[in-house]
Amino acid sequence: MIVDKYWLALNCPKCNYTNGVQIISVMLEETTICHNCKVKIKLQDTIASVYTEIRSAEHTWNDLLDTIKNFK
Numbered sequence: 229m230i231v232d233k234y235w236l237a238l239n240c241p242k243c244n245y246t247n248g249v250q251i252i253s254v255m256l257e258e259t260t261i262c263h264n265c266k267v268k269i270k271l272q273d274t275i276a277s278v279y280t281e282i283r284s285a286e287h288t289w290n291d292l293l294d295t296i297k298n299f300k
């Protein structure tokens with residue numbers, strides 16, 4: 229999964245197509261529809277892995293800041 233500030237990539241559990249989902253939709257536990265096979269994806273089911281991804285993205289960001297500080 230790719231995470232940025234507002235969007236993340238969510239793989240469809242049925243066809244594995246990568247759908248772009250807004251993080252806010254995941255927070256609100258909305259249902260999205262796969263753009264490829266039209267299956268309904270309950271974002272609620274993916275929320276745990278989403279939070280893990282966001283945390284790891286923050287971790288990467290902090291590492292990047294540390295690297296910048298070390299350059300000074």
Ligand SMILES: [Zn+2]
Nearest residue numbers: 240243262265
């Ligand atoms: Zn699909």
